Amino acid sequence: MESLENKKGKFTTWLRDSITARMLVVGFLLIVLLIPLEFVKELIYERSTRQAEVIQEINEKWGNEVILSGPILKLPYNTYKTEKVFDQVSKKYETVTETIPNVAYIFPDDLNIASQVDSKPLNRSIYESVVYTSDISVSGKFPKLELSERDIKAEDILWDKAAVIIQTSNIKGIRSTLEVTLGDQKLAMNPKYDTSYLNTIQSEFIQGLKANAESEINFNFNLKINGSESLKFIPIGKETKVTMNSNWHSPSFDGKYLPIDGSREITPDGFSASWEVYQINRQFEQIFYNKLPELTGFAFGTKLVIPVDEYQKSERTAKYGFMVIGLTLLVFLMIQIVSKIYIHPFQYVMIGLALVMFYTLLISISEHSSFLKAYVIAAGAVLGLVTLYSRAILKGFKFPLLIATSLASLYGFIYVIIQLENYALLVGSIGLFLILAIIMFASRRIEWGNE
Template sequence: MEQKKGKFGNWIRNSISARMMIVGFLLLVLLIPLEFVKDLVRERSYRQTEVVQEINSKWGNEVLLSGPIVKVPYKTFKEIRTYNEKEKTYETTSKESILYAYFFPDALDIASDVTSKPLNRSIYESVVYSATMKVTGQFPKIDFSKSDIDPKHIMWEKASIIIKTSNLKGIRNTPLVTLGSQTLEMTPRYDKKYLNTIESGFIETPNELVSKKVSFSYDLTINGSESLKFLPIGKETTAKMTSNWHSPSFDGNFLPDDESKEISKDGFHASWKVLQINRQFEQSFFGSLPNLEDFAFGTSFIVPVDEYQKSERATKYGFMVIGLTLLLFLLIQLVSKIHIHPFQYIMIGLALVMFYTLLISISEHSTFLKAYAIAAFAVLALITLYSRAILKGFKFPVLVCGSLASLYGFIYVIIQLENYALLVGSIGLFTILAIVMFASRKIDWGTD
């Protein structure tokens, strides 16, 4: 029995196939703590998202803004026919209800200056902004002739101006709309139907709207985060946006003009021009105002890839780092005939896993580059000194240190790249495979 155990032990110790199976099994075992690290990165990232959303909700969330809209109430009458049981006849009554007509401007021009700044809570940071806007334009002559509404049922004396927005909390001033010869103060309406809407008092001289085109203007200061977008309700809508934010994402249904778009490390400038023919809705609505958010355009103030995203991308290469490092030690073992115990493989693998926990924890208090450099240096020093103890001499520990340093440097480059990450990664992996094939060409694989 002891002889059989001895033969099995010698086979494990001397067989290349056995050692390869053991290293492969240990690699699979090390995936367990690596998965725990990935869960840790996701948990910390979710926590950051929660804190950022809380900061944004108190400062002001994303902003979606329309220009001014003329709202004119009108009466409608509906005949209701009921059966009288006593008289055995039908009676007809008329029920009056109030509906509204909405008229959009012919010209709408929005000039916005957006100043972004960071807000911190503990170790987390959010980017918010304050936008100062000058809105000008012109309403056409208000015309009901295309509708079947009786002119005497139009309630001109209760006409008003409304402005739709997604963020009442962020408004920092009381907008005063200059409409023709009068100034209207905008206030919010407590009504589910007009949620996120500010409305003026009744227009004192509504006859101006009927007799001629009327110009309007107002200033608005609003706090927000994430994005600033506009609804192109003008027959011709133009918008200009200037900001100190260096990483904008122009999105929505319309993109800015290429000639006007300028982006630098100091900020950006962009201009839009949207015509009525470019979007699929008319300039007036009767009865109700539809949801036009799908036609919005503007800018998202995106945060470039943060530390958690970079750490998550780094952990995705964890299997490759651990696998290649264990493979390197296996090749050294086969070439040098130095025995490396499975426990020593486990210690090396756990040291490689510790790199990611160091990276996450340090990057929460410093830049990703500094965290990456400190974590990589610590793990390199630890594994190199450990290799010196188990491999003897200096040749193989220096090889391990150089190989691991090159691997960490290669992964850092891939993490920083966006458009060329796949290309560089593929070339790098091909190069690594070629090196492994070249290094293992003289190993006698017949020993079993």
Template sequence: MENSKNKFSNWLKNSITARMMVVGFLLLILLIPLEFVKELIRERAVRQAEVVSEINGKWGNNVLISGPIIKIPYKVLKEETNFNEKDKTYYPTTSEIIKYAYFFPDSLKIDSDVDANTRERSIYESVVFTASIAMKGTFPKIDFSALDILPENIVWEKATVLIKTSNLRGIKTTPSVRINSLDLAMTPQYSRDFLNTIQSGFIENAQELFLNENKFSFNLKINGSESLRFLPIGKETDVSMRSNWNSPSFDGNFLPEDTDNTIKKEGFTAQWRILQINRQFEQQFSEKLPDLKEFSFGTKFIVPVDDYQKSERTAKYGFMVIGLTLLVFLLIQLVSHIYIHPFQYVMIGLALVMFYTLLISISEHSDFFMAYMVAAAAVLALITIYSRAILNGWKFPMLICASLASLYGFIYVIIQLENYALLVGSIGLFVILGIIMFASRKIDWNNG
């Protein structure tokens, strides 16, 4: 029995195949704590999203706003047939139903100045803004003929003007719409439509007013976060946006005109011009407004560096880092004939896993580059000193230190890239494979 144990122990120590199997098994075992680290990163990212959402909710969420829309009710006669129980006969009845017609501006010009800054809570931060929005344009002469509505059925005395927005909470000034010289105070209205509604009171002499073209203007100051977007409801919609934020992300159904879009260190300016032919809806609707959010456009105000996303991308290379490092130790063991115990492989692997916990914890209190450098330096120092005790000298530990430093540097470059990450990563892995093949060419693999 004792002889069998000695034979198995000698086989583990002397057989290349056995040592490769042990290292491969330990690599798989080390994936367990690596997955725990990845889950920790995801949990911290979710926590960040919750805190940011709470900050934004109190300040004001994303802002989506339309220009002024004319809303005019009209009567529709509805004929029904009812059954009389007494004489057992059917008789027709006519009832009157109120519906609404909506008319969009011919021209809509929007100027917005956005003052953006960050709000912090503990270690988390969110981008919030205060936008000063000025709208002006012209309403067309109202024509119901295209909607097949008879003039006698129009309820002119109950005509109103409304504006759609996603963020009532963030409004910081009492809004009013001026049509020619008439000022209309706006109040919130209950709505089941696609956005919240602020609406004027009934407009006096609406028939006389809206049977001609009219100029309008509207000013609003509003707090928001995440994004500021507009609906292109004018036949011609011109939007300009200026902000002190230097990391905008233009999104939505339309992008700014390249000739007018500039992003500088002190902020950005952007301009859009959208014509009716560019979007797929009419200038007037009957019965109800459709959901037009899909045609919105504007700007997202984003934090330029998401450290949790970078940490997660870094952790995805954890398998490669651990695998290559253990492979380097295995090759050194085969070349130098120094026995490395499986426990020592586990300690080295756990030190490599600790890099990711150090990275995420330090990055929450510092910038990502500094966190990466500190975490990498700590792990390099630990593994170098530990391998000095294992390998009885400085030659191989310094080789390991240089290899691991190069690997960490290579990964940092990859995670900074976006469009060329796959290309650079593929070339880098090809070079690493070539180096390993070259280094292992003189190893006697016959001692299996």
């Protein structure tokens, strides 16, 4: 029987000389290196989550998303319910009339909105959010006030209880006194307790409205409001026209309706856009009774989009970590096979850990600098470290130069991919195909029979 020492010697020789053994070892080490790579991905997710929390805190203090609806004319009226009730005293049926209060909500015929949105960054520590202050000018006209479709008589309308209401999702962001001019009256606006998503602001009661009920009533008001993320309007006018101008360079036109053709202009200095929405474009009427419906689903406007931030780019880069580590170890394996130079598994682990360190360097540096600068510094540091280490392992300059060229090409290729949006998949697929072709071509003369 062979001694234990002979068996160990044969196994060690097999590990050193067998191509299959080397491939198995490198494959196993690649799987092991996925563990620290997953920790890096978790770190990126954690930092990204923290960024989102800080931005949310900043936005809540400054003012969140703004959705504006109004003005709406609130017109109370009475209806009557008549029924016969048996009187126990007189032993007869008596007719009793019950007065039931109701409310009609009348939307304007014309609604014109002009908004000037001035954005600026707000910083807390290393995090940044984009907020804005918007000057909004609203004008238009209400139709003749008649509720004939419900057979409501003019004498049943409580003209002295009529009011104007405006709804917004961000009442605390208002930075000016809100006053609505209706006809020849100026109406002061005050908040009204409301548990719905859109907070209600109601005017004082309108004086002399009955005298103007037979004609259209003009209105206008100006509003200055702080917000973040997006600015949207609900098209309650029979004809709603909105214009928006801003100094923000990266808008995303969002909501139910897009700007009209030819009105969008986006430059590095800002954007401008216009919308036109007509009653036939929506699925609701101009008058509602008793309760206002939820109409936020019809809102439209603009999101102030922050271009892909450092954490998103780092996350996308880390997704290619398996490919970078795998291809780099594969290059070392092919050099080992061709040159007959023995590379210890520990040395493979050191090389793999150096490649993983690229991602921690990338995310930590990008928090304090631009992504490009962070990418160049991290890639340069890891490239230099791996090249010098491979020089000590492989001797000479030919193979370390090959490794440096291969790794630099990989980092350059990945950077190009993450900068692309529409063509990322196409460029990535072509690049991977070329890498596979190069590997197949380079390995065609290797004698794979040495097992």
